Amino acid sequence: MTAVAERVRHAAGRRVPTRFLPVVVTFALFVLMFAGGGLRYESFASGQVLLNLLIDNSFLVVLAVGMTFVILTGGIDLSVGSVVALSTMVAAALLRAGWSPVLVMLVVLVGGAVFGLAMGAVIHYLEIQPFIVTLAGMFLARGLCYVIDLESIPIDDPLFRTIAQTAVPLGGELFVSPSVLVATVVVAIAVYVLHLTRFGRTVYAVGGNPQSAMLMGLRVAQARVGVYVISGACSALAGLLFTFYMLSGYSLHAVGMELDAIAAVVIGGTLLTGGSGFVLGSVLGVLVLGTIQTILSFEGTLSSWWSRIVIGLLLLVFVVLQRVLARRGVA
Amino acid sequence: MRDLLRRPVWPLVALLLLNLAVMPSFFAVRLQDGRLYGSLIDILHNGAPLALAALGMTLVIATRGIDLSVGTVVAISGAVACTWIASSPDPASPGTALTGIGLALALAAALGAWNGFLVARLGIQPIIATLVLMTAGRGLAQLVTDGQIITVNNGFFAGISGSALLAVPLTVVVAAAVYALVALVTRRTALGTLVEAVGINPEASRLAGVRSQSIVWTVYVFAALCAAVAGLMISSNVNAADANNAGLWLELDAILAVVIGGTSLAGGRYSIAGTLLGALTIQTLTTTIYSVGIPPEVSLVFKALVVILVFLAQAPKVRALMRRRRRRRDDAPPPAATAVPAETAGSGR
Numbered sequence: 156m157t158a159v160a161e162r163v164r165h166a167a168g169r170r171v172p173t174r175f176l177p178v179v180v181t182f183a184l185f186v187l188m189f190a191g192g193g194l195r196y197e198s199f200a201s202g203q204v205l206l207n208l209l210i211d212n213s214f215l216v217v218l219a220v221g222m223t224f225v226i227l228t229g230g231i232d233l234s235v236g237s238v239v240a241l242s243t244m245v246a247a248a249l250l251r252a253g254w255s256p257v258l259v260m261l262v263v264l265v266g267g268a269v270f271g272l273a274m275g276a277v278i279h280y281l282e283i284q285p286f287i288v289t290l291a292g293m294f295l296a297r298g299l300c301y302v303i304d305l306e307s308i309p310i311d312d313p314l315f316r317t318i319a320q321t322a323v324p325l326g327g328e329l330f331v332s333p334s335v336l337v338a339t340v341v342v343a344i345a346v347y348v349l350h351l352t353r354f355g356r357t358v359y360a361v362g363g364n365p366q367s368a369m370l371m372g373l374r375v376a377q378a379r380v381g382v383y384v385i386s387g388a389c390s391a392l393a394g395l396l397f398t399f400y401m402l403s404g405y406s407l408h409a410v411g412m413e414l415d416a417i418a419a420v421v422i423g424g425t426l427l428t429g430g431s432g433f434v435l436g437s438v439l440g441v442l443v444l445g446t447i448q449t450i451l452s453f454e455g456t457l458s459s460w461w462s463r464i465v466i467g468l469l470l471l472v473f474v475v476l477q478r479v480l481a482r483r484g485v486a
Numbered sequence: 487m488r489d490l491l492r493r494p495v496w497p498l499v500a501l502l503l504l505n506l507a508v509m510p511s512f513f514a515v516r517l518q519d520g521r522l523y524g525s526l527i528d529i530l531h532n533g534a535p536l537a538l539a540a541l542g543m544t545l546v547i548a549t550r551g552i553d554l555s556v557g558t559v560v561a562i563s564g565a566v567a568c569t570w571i572a573s574s575p576d577p578a579s580p581g582t583a584l585t586g587i588g589l590a591l592a593l594a595a596a597l598g599a600w601n602g603f604l605v606a607r608l609g610i611q612p613i614i615a616t617l618v619l620m621t622a623g624r625g626l627a628q629l630v631t632d633g634q635i636i637t638v639n640n641g642f643f644a645g646i647s648g649s650a651l652l653a654v655p656l657t658v659v660v661a662a663a664v665y666a667l668v669a670l671v672t673r674r675t676a677l678g679t680l681v682e683a684v685g686i687n688p689e690a691s692r693l694a695g696v697r698s699q700s701i702v703w704t705v706y707v708f709a710a711l712c713a714a715v716a717g718l719m720i721s722s723n724v725n726a727a728d729a730n731n732a733g734l735w736l737e738l739d740a741i742l743a744v745v746i747g748g749t750s751l752a753g754g755r756y757s758i759a760g761t762l763l764g765a766l767t768i769q770t771l772t773t774t775i776y777s778v779g780i781p782p783e784v785s786l787v788f789k790a791l792v793v794i795l796v797f798l799a800q801a802p803k804v805r806a807l808m809r810r811r812r813r814r815r816d817d818a819p820p821p822a823a824t825a826v827p828a829e830t831a832g833s834g835r
């Protein structure tokens with residue numbers, strides 16, 4: 156009797172940390188890096204530097220949330236960076252044409268969702284690999300930017316400017332931008348959808364084993380197409396946040412941002428094979444990437460390419476860590 | 487006919503015809519100063535790096551892998567060769583160029599071995615294992631060049647892309663030779679079958695006595711070497727190394743070329759000839775965009791549309807749907823069918 160209880164306790168004790176361990180490690184890494192920065196630079200460990208991390212990366216948080224959904228089903232979305240650029244272009248061009256800003260935001264969001272829907276439908280119903288479909292989507296979105304305009308389009312709409320310049324006070328000297336609030340809401344909704352709705356459970360099930368999910372009678376099609384709609388909408392929203400950040404539309408905005416989003420998701424502990432991972436992990440992944448940038452800017456003497464190398468190394472560490480954990484889980 | 491559909495020649499033929507319609511002199515090839523010139527030669531010359539990168543990618547994909555680091559290896563090899571040449575005491579001598587080229591190839595082989603180590607030894611998914619180098623590699627290349635564009639003035643190095651062998655540009659000769667070699671080795675020795683076996687089922691082939699690990703290792707080293715040669719061609723073409731932009735998105739073009747050529751991304755089934763066809767199709771597409779007068783800025787939209795078309799036409803699901811529709815149409819007049827058997831039999835297939 157006690158032996159059985161011991162084994163159950165042992166099994167439970169082992170399984171829970173294994174599932175959460177990558178996220179815990181990411182969190183520990185983030186804390187360590189931030190503390191390291193605080194020891195090395197005088198003004199580093201302040202609340203505002205922490206909040207600035209969020210302010211400067213709010214669009215990446217939203218992107219990573221969408222990407223997490225896609226990767227949880229075992230797919231990948233290479234188009235997100237281009238969709239961000241396209242969103243900034245569409246928003247800037249429509250504002251220039253005199254549209255009302257609220258309508259512009261709506262058009263951009265719906266457009267992103269429809270773009271994702273089209274890709275998801277092709278992936279699911281025509282059975283073409285996500286890699287190829289979203290690659291075509293990446294070319295298409297980036298190309299459409301150039302069709303709209305070759306030059307950067309500045310934005311002088313009062314509402315967009317107000318949103319861009321508003322600082323939301325958090326008491327004391329601290330403040331965040333409205334974009335951070337938007338990103339926080341997105342993360343909250345994502346956590347709710349993934350863990351407390353039928354759709355979210357289906358996403359995990361499809362990523363774990365699409366065959367079993369289908370045989371169980373789950374709505375596989377809805378989940379597999381749905382995640383691309385979510386990713387498309389998140390990319391469009393991230394595009395809007397990026398527009399607030401830059402106050403311009405430009406075809407060369409967000410080049411390679413899909414790599415940052417994927418890196419954040421992987422560093423956050425989500426398996427690229429699908430079925431395992433957490434949105435909060437991806438948020439932590441974004442914060443780790445942001446901290447690297449902040450440390451490099453505080454250091455000043457280090458060139459920008461070090462951030463790429465460090466991100467690559469971190470990816471490596473996490474990928475190997477995941478592999479070790481997966482092996483131990485099997486054994 | 488069926489084989490032709492499986493390895494779609496029609497996009498390439500259509501593109502070539504389109505070019506011919508726009509520019510009647512498109513197929514003209516002339517000999518000048520001991521080297522062939524003309525649009526077709528340009529396509530081969532400019533397409534050589536992509537064709538090489540795609541060749542390495544084919545073997546990687548055949549083992550159920552993928553190599554996202556191709557573009558960064560291109561940048562690194564160019565950066566290493568040019569930096570070595572530019573910083574040597576004798577930057578114009580052939581010896582310096584040779585050493586630089588050797589260094590670039592050696593480093594690429596090491597990077598390929600690194601990818602192979604992650605995939606074959608640690609068992610990490612290829613897409614992530616190579617993502618590591620894709621992310622960090624461009625940083626490494628910038629580290630080598632110190633963020634600058636390194637220009638070189640070395641006749642030997644410039645000759646990689648500037649000289650000709652028997653009137654054929656050296657780039658084309660090199661690419662053709664590598665293709666011939668790989669075709670020979672994979673079709674005339676057991677290696678090709680072993681690569682397919684590993685791609686279909688790595689575990690089963692290991693149990694059957696195939697040294698899966700060494701084969702996976704080999705294809706990643708080979709892919710990196712192909713990318714390095716492509717990188718040397720690209721940087722020799724402009725006599726400079728641009729760590730930021732050399733080979734940018736080349737891996738995506740290479741993967742496209744491979745898949746257009748009929749190689750399955752699921753591994754196990756590959757076609758060297760198909761990849762060559764795919765690479766030429768993509769290069770012809772790029773050339774067409776310029777010759778037809780589509781603004782280069784819009785070229786990405788054009789490219790995306792072609793990619794979508796080709797893949798829709800190739801998707802098994804779409805072809806099954808089309809076949810079913812055709813059959814339904816053929817089946818429509820059943821009573822008359824017995825009266826004209828010869829005609830329907832002839833036209834049906």
